[in-house]
Amino acid sequence: MSAPQLNKLPGILLLIVGVLAVETHAQVTFERLLNSSKEPHNWLTYSGDYAGRRFSSLDQVNTANAHSLAAKWVYQTAATGKFETTPLVVDGILYATAQDNRAFALDARTGRPIWMYQHQLPPDIRPCCGRVNRGLAILGDKVFLGTLDAHVIALDAKTGNVIWDVSAVDYKQGYSFTLAPLAVKNLVILGISGGEYGIRGFIDAYDANTGQRKWRFYTVPGPGEPGHDTWEGESWKIGGAPAWTTGVYDPGTNQLFWPTGNPSPSNRGEGRAGDNLYSNSLLALDADTGKLNWYFQFTKHDEHDWDATQVPVMIDSGDKHLIAQANRNGFFYVLDRTTGKLLSANAYSRTTWTDSKDAEGRPIPNNQSSPTPEGRTVCPGALGATNWMSPSFDAQTGLFYVTAREQCDIFSTAPQPYEVGHAYYGSAYFPSDKAEPYWGALRAVDPTNGQVKWEFRHLSPTWSGVLSTAGGLLFTGDAEGNFIALDASSGKPLWHFQMGGAVYASPMAFAVDGKQYIAIAAGSSLYVFALP
Amino acid sequence: MLTSTLSRHKTFSLPGWRCAFASILISLLGALALLALLACSTLAEEVRNPFSGNPKAAKAGEFEFRINCAFCHGLGARGGGRGPDLTRAHKRHGDSDADLFQNVSQGIPGTVMPANGTNGQGVGMTDDEIWQIVAYLRSVQVQSPAKPIGDTTRGKEFFYGDANCSSCHMVEGKGGRLGPDLSAVGSARTVESLVESVRSPSQRLAWGLTESTKEFAQEYETVTIVTSDGQQIKGVALNEDQFSLQMMDTTERIYLFEKDKLRSIQKSRRSMMPTYDATTLSDHDLDDIIAYLLSVSAK
Numbered sequence: 001m002s003a004p005q006l007n008k009l010p011g012i013l014l015l016i017v018g019v020l021a022v023e024t025h026a027q028v029t030f031e032r033l034l035n036s037s038k039e040p041h042n043w044l045t046y047s048g049d050y051a052g053r054r055f056s057s058l059d060q061v062n063t064a065n066a067h068s069l070a071a072k073w074v075y076q077t078a079a080t081g082k083f084e085t086t087p088l089v090v091d092g093i094l095y096a097t098a099q100d101n102r103a104f105a106l107d108a109r110t111g112r113p114i115w116m117y118q119h120q121l122p123p124d125i126r127p128c129c130g131r132v133n134r135g136l137a138i139l140g141d142k143v144f145l146g147t148l149d150a151h152v153i154a155l156d157a158k159t160g161n162v163i164w165d166v167s168a169v170d171y172k173q174g175y176s177f178t179l180a181p182l183a184v185k186n187l188v189i190l191g192i193s194g195g196e197y198g199i200r201g202f203i204d205a206y207d208a209n210t211g212q213r214k215w216r217f218y219t220v221p222g223p224g225e226p227g228h229d230t231w232e233g234e235s236w237k238i239g240g241a242p243a244w245t246t247g248v249y250d251p252g253t254n255q256l257f258w259p260t261g262n263p264s265p266s267n268r269g270e271g272r273a274g275d276n277l278y279s280n281s282l283l284a285l286d287a288d289t290g291k292l293n294w295y296f297q298f299t300k301h302d303e304h305d306w307d308a309t310q311v312p313v314m315i316d317s318g319d320k321h322l323i324a325q326a327n328r329n330g331f332f333y334v335l336d337r338t339t340g341k342l343l344s345a346n347a348y349s350r351t352t353w354t355d356s357k358d359a360e361g362r363p364i365p366n367n368q369s370s371p372t373p374e375g376r377t378v379c380p381g382a383l384g385a386t387n388w389m390s391p392s393f394d395a396q397t398g399l400f401y402v403t404a405r406e407q408c409d410i411f412s413t414a415p416q417p418y419e420v421g422h423a424y425y426g427s428a429y430f431p432s433d434k435a436e437p438y439w440g441a442l443r444a445v446d447p448t449n450g451q452v453k454w455e456f457r458h459l460s461p462t463w464s465g466v467l468s469t470a471g472g473l474l475f476t477g478d479a480e481g482n483f484i485a486l487d488a489s490s491g492k493p494l495w496h497f498q499m500g501g502a503v504y505a506s507p508m509a510f511a512v513d514g515k516q517y518i519a520i521a522a523g524s525s526l527y528v529f530a531l532p
Numbered sequence: 533m534l535t536s537t538l539s540r541h542k543t544f545s546l547p548g549w550r551c552a553f554a555s556i557l558i559s560l561l562g563a564l565a566l567l568a569l570l571a572c573s574t575l576a577e578e579v580r581n582p583f584s585g586n587p588k589a590a591k592a593g594e595f596e597f598r599i600n601c602a603f604c605h606g607l608g609a610r611g612g613g614r615g616p617d618l619t620r621a622h623k624r625h626g627d628s629d630a631d632l633f634q635n636v637s638q639g640i641p642g643t644v645m646p647a648n649g650t651n652g653q654g655v656g657m658t659d660d661e662i663w664q665i666v667a668y669l670r671s672v673q674v675q676s677p678a679k680p681i682g683d684t685t686r687g688k689e690f691f692y693g694d695a696n697c698s699s700c701h702m703v704e705g706k707g708g709r710l711g712p713d714l715s716a717v718g719s720a721r722t723v724e725s726l727v728e729s730v731r732s733p734s735q736r737l738a739w740g741l742t743e744s745t746k747e748f749a750q751e752y753e754t755v756t757i758v759t760s761d762g763q764q765i766k767g768v769a770l771n772e773d774q775f776s777l778q779m780m781d782t783t784e785r786i787y788l789f790e791k792d793k794l795r796s797i798q799k800s801r802r803s804m805m806p807t808y809d810a811t812t813l814s815d816h817d818l819d820d821i822i823a824y825l826l827s828v829s830a831k
Contacts (some may be wrong), residue, residue, distance in 0.1 A: 081650065124658075126656075127656075130649070130650070375607075412598070412607065414594075414598040414599065416595040422661070423596070423599060423657070427598075427599075428598035428599050428602050428603075428607070429603075430602055430607075458774065459772065459773060459774050478773070478774060480772075480773035480774065482773060482774055482775065484774070496774065496775055498773070498775075
């Protein structure tokens, strides 16, 4: 009787140890997020690291073998509309979102689903730009989703079951979440969307365990707060300044750097005289409290919908702690991230709205930039010199890669009364029949001098972001459906694959069982590539 | 938004052709056709613009129009380079309030007109906002457009004869394939833009498309390529991406090229269509051709 028990014991012990090992590994702790560079096979945050670099240190796929990349699997979402997700990958499991607030977990080697979730959306949501979502955050054993009806939802990473679901704000006033949240310490951080609806923007932090809101930073200051006097009359109440792109986190100073979007109405400054803080700014917030440490406003009193909602990238150069952003207004900005002081601003695309800089070095509008009732041609156009698609920074080449759009628009004011929950643009824009065809390019910017070192010209503008890898490669997609690998030092295309649908997403890389994969959403499918 | 609009309107947004089809089907079964037609007309009657004749709503609709529609249809709804003139009482895809609502809400299949909220420009509209746009369009509608002054019979002769239009353009299934089919162009473009297209064909050679309408380029760009063995081929681009090119030459032969295998590719915004100035085609003859095109598209 005792013998069998004795025989069983090591097995039971092994089982316990084994289960414990898996459990421990499955927990995505804050420590792991901080040290994501130690596990390059995983992609743990929206931008791949807290610095916002969208760089993978995997080098199995490299300039020598990229020509033999092949599709490994495809996951179809059965949804329509723009598919903007960046997946996360943790220890062989891929987590992503799709249109209409779907979320799913897949076997990252095969694409086979493990679970699927879809949030029930009310019929009257008001997303400005499609029923989109850009991804999840992961912390502990939960993944986090922001929804189009402005809910924040925690799902069990193993089952997709809802653990908590909180409403951040009344979606009927035009609020929504489209971004991938950022997990920091025990907090889940999200910025709101709705700059086209006359919302009052904010950035929220929720307790990852309970869903309780720990802090909120209003991106439009209320009465008595600094910056409130940058709004005319009551315009602050509907001032916009959403925060719909995932920010970055600096563990050294425990600060979040979060970009904000346009003031409302987006293309008409009348009625909101002043700088309109903190629209179109980069905010440095204390991660524990949401308290503002410093801000830098890229475009004061914006009248062209030039949200500053581009992922900022932390770059360390010697003892200099920098943060760089290729802004929608066409300029590449480098700031000292300790103080928020502007160090340089250089155009990386065609700009007609400015001829001079202020004392701080910030480009300021000329007298030919404001929209008029008859319409006025301005470059870049309303969609900007770039938009939300992620840039990438590769420390190996020292280059900052950005998807650029060359398009000028006619901006025409269309005075419009504010109505709760209704689109609130205050203007229209369209191409002139004299305008050149639009085009796009992937540009490599040297952040030390702001100069464009080379460009890879796209046939038409793309909504794809850029991934750089230690294999000396860049990956990006185009509007015609190609996924393209380029040499990161020269921009020379090395490989492409026609996916059959336009790209509205940024690529990422991961590895399972020692094999490197590269993933991108295109059309309504998620494509994953690897060497044969 | 699209799905919500669908579900809320499926009860009455039965398009005309479906009514017709249903009635044909039912008439096969017996004398129920009348009933079906009645049902259809009852449905149609239900769809009335709640803002009909409301000037305030029409003004709100003008804002919405500028934001959502002017990109293609022009600021005053008189047609842009891509979208038709919407001030005409007769619209190719239906004139009723229900038709207009349906076309804005769901888009027009087979055309570049996108469904509400899917054009990648601006925001989707609520049902009320769509009705405001319908009210606006009614407010700018020209009740009795000037009758075309030309002679349609003579215009047809010119189109297929001396003016040589039909060597590249098709109308009602007859003609060439190199240029756009012009069967519907009369209802899609203003007379002014038709005149311009003939007098200076490169002027509006499609200047950039929004992403959502890019599935097929159809920009009629002129392309001249030289193959690796030195053969030069000139034609019109049917489609193109970074790595491949699909084109048609003047003999209507389709070529499929991988760009890196070609010696050179030259694209031009100069249309292959010859410029017809007043010495090659008099104003009088052009009026006749346009009258013919308008008469075809009015069918």
